[in-house]
Amino acid sequence: MPSTPDDGEDVRVDGRDARWAAHRSSRRAELVRAARRAVHHRGPDLSMDDLAAEIGTSKSIIYRYFTDKSGLQGAVGDAVIDELRAALGEVSERVTRPRDRIAAMVDVYLGIVESSASVYAFVTQPGAAATAGALRGFVAEIEDIVAEALLPVLRHGGARSATDQALAALWAAGVVGHVRSVAERWIAARAGAAAPEPQGAADRGTEDEIAAMDRAALGARITDWLWTGAAGVARRARTTTTRPDDAIGDHT
Structure with a gap:
């Protein structure tokens, strides 16, 4: 029976290196897809034995x-x-208004997290050292996209300055960190809500409220927090709970 690359044979005859490289790339991509499916269905804490069994291969x-x-x-x-990079890039090209762009980017991020919380947890676990460099590079790229969205507001229609760029970079770093933190708290609350509650446990209260939020509502809240800041959110809350006459006179 002819050997295959998975038998461990180093194929280096008749100029087959390119074919062997293509096979390895294809096989690697196949294993990544299979591992991702396994984690999606079985959770982020699968052992290598479990992953191999789910994929239908061996650990070796x-x-x-x-x-x-x-x-x-x-x-x-x-x-x-x-x-995620491709989706955010599409958003940055399609949506031009800064606030709308931030809203769309928040929705894309939440969508990736919501589509498979287990896969998200698998690749962002503290022990996932191999992902650290890629995630840092990705975060920096997203910060650049967000900063670009903010620049038109900071420069008020004028030329870009070094100060504008610096402020946009700092604000973007805060945006990305905020969205990641909120998204991770949201999916953690959902995971807790899905788990059986221990007998005699206190009401989950706040965590249940967080878990009950849908993606659209949460995305809208995050966008408000990012765009208007705490003062703007508080001001909006007051105008929705006071009489119309009171709201008209509220200029704080």
């Missing part, structure tokens, strides 16, 4: 392509990042 094959679990996490993380 996985290790051949990814070295260790961190390598597999990194590869799955790269796939998620590529999708």
